[in-house]
Amino acid sequence: MSGQTQSCGCFRLDLIKTSATHKKKLKRLNKQHRRARERQLPGTFNAQHLDCMLQYWGYACAICGNQEGFARTLALDYWIPLDALHCPGTLPTNILPFCHGEGGCNNSKGSKDPVAWLLARWGKRKAHRKLQDIAHFFAQASTFAESHKDAA
Numbered sequence: 219m220s221g222q223t224q225s226c227g228c229f230r231l232d233l234i235k236t237s238a239t240h241k242k243k244l245k246r247l248n249k250q251h252r253r254a255r256e257r258q259l260p261g262t263f264n265a266q267h268l269d270c271m272l273q274y275w276g277y278a279c280a281i282c283g284n285q286e287g288f289a290r291t292l293a294l295d296y297w298i299p300l301d302a303l304h305c306p307g308t309l310p311t312n313i314l315p316f317c318h319g320e321g322g323c324n325n326s327k328g329s330k331d332p333v334a335w336l337l338a339r340w341g342k343r344k345a346h347r348k349l350q351d352i353a354h355f356f357a358q359a360s361t362f363a364e365s366h367k368d369a370a
Contacts, residue, residue: 259307267310270362279317290319299329310359
């Protein structure tokens, strides 16, 4: 497969866009945009951001690393929940792939505070490491979003 290097370090793969799973994720993304609009929050996360995010995390849960399979799917999770007063909206710097299914990270987190949830679920050392990973991803996602503003 040939791709083009993006500012976030991922490869843009055109074949991904044709998969049924990818189409389901885009449908869910539209539903999330609608929920954010109802709260008058911005929604700039798009298909390009989705591709980059999934590639960055290796098509796996950003928290535990589980990939989609028989018992789990990947859900697009608001890092800062949509219900939180300080939720920034459906932005590339607030969306992560979480596993969804019995015992999945998406099911466990729900609308809890993300840092408190991560500490309770993984403990201080692993949570700290994961928070660094997430901060690094959000920094790259922000750069990617800024460099692709005109393309949207």
